Amino acid sequence: MDIVFIFEWLDASWLSDLARTSAGLFSMVQAVHILSMIMLCGMIILGDLRMLNVVLTGVPSAVIIQNTKKWIYIGLAGIILSGIYESSAIAMKLATNSFFWAKMAGLAMGIIFMLSVRSAVYSRAPEVIGSNGSQSDPVDAWVVKLVAVAHLFIWFSVAANGRWIGFS
Amino acid sequence: MTTNTLGKIAALCSVVIIIGWGIYWGVQVQDTMCLLEASESIDMPECLENM
Numbered sequence: 001m002d003i004v005f006i007f008e009w010l011d012a013s014w015l016s017d018l019a020r021t022s023a024g025l026f027s028m029v030q031a032v033h034i035l036s037m038i039m040l041c042g043m044i045i046l047g048d049l050r051m052l053n054v055v056l057t058g059v060p061s062a063v064i065i066q067n068t069k070k071w072i073y074i075g076l077a078g079i080i081l082s083g084i085y086e087s088s089a090i091a092m093k094l095a096t097n098s099f100f101w102a103k104m105a106g107l108a109m110g111i112i113f114m115l116s117v118r119s120a121v122y123s124r125a126p127e128v129i130g131s132n133g134s135q136s137d138p139v140d141a142w143v144v145k146l147v148a149v150a151h152l153f154i155w156f157s158v159a160a161n162g163r164w165i166g167f168s
Numbered sequence: 169m170t171t172n173t174l175g176k177i178a179a180l181c182s183v184v185i186i187i188g189w190g191i192y193w194g195v196q197v198q199d200t201m202c203l204l205e206a207s208e209s210i211d212m213p214e215c216l217e218n219m
Contacts, residue, residue: 102192109185113181113185117177117178117181117182120169120174120178121174121175121178124171124174137170137171138171139171139174139175139178140175143175143178143179143182146178146179146182146183146186147178147181147182149182149186150181150182150183150185150186150189153185153186153189154185154189157189157192157193
């Protein structure tokens with residue numbers, strides 16, 4: 001499916017004109033993009049490292065996962081909205097950039113994996129990891145840790161490919 | 169979905185992601201090393217032909 005027309009439309013839009021002509025606004029939005037990414041990845045790293053029994057082991061994992069959820073969604077909204085604005089300035093360049101597509105693939109994969117597998121597995125974490133009280137039918141501890149590692153790998157790729165766009 | 173099925177699906181997805189991640193970044197690092205080599209040498213390195 002050819003989706004270059006979306007980039008052509010974005011390139012010709014008023015948003016693109018604004019991004020190209022307002023250097024001050026662009027730099028502020030870029031800062032929002034980076035801060036949103038920091039918040040998103042920070043919350044994700046906190047939850048996943050808790051599941052790997054590395055940080056905050058005295059706090060029940062359910063408390064950490066529940067409390068970081070809202071900030072993950074805020075971070076996601078921030079990176080997507082600021083990302084659309086940023087990409088409008090160089091839309092046609094991004095359409096053929098392999099790192100951009102790798103980042104988008106990682107972002108889609110990260111969101112799907114987080115909302116489906118990660119969420120389901122973490123809610124059934126065994127007591128040895130979760131400190132949530134005894135679960136009637138918990139998932140094996142090694143599965144929880146494997147999911148945490150895979151999830152961290154996905155978001156590492158999103159961040160690294162995002163940075164790599166700037167080098168290419 | 170039973171916990172047993174969830175565990176199997178989660179483990180399979182995670183293993184596929186981790187292996188895919190290793191292959192992807194392995195190729196990226198290899199390509200980067202090749203480009204670095206190309207930038208430092210006068211002759212075109214062989215690895216550039218395979219990129």
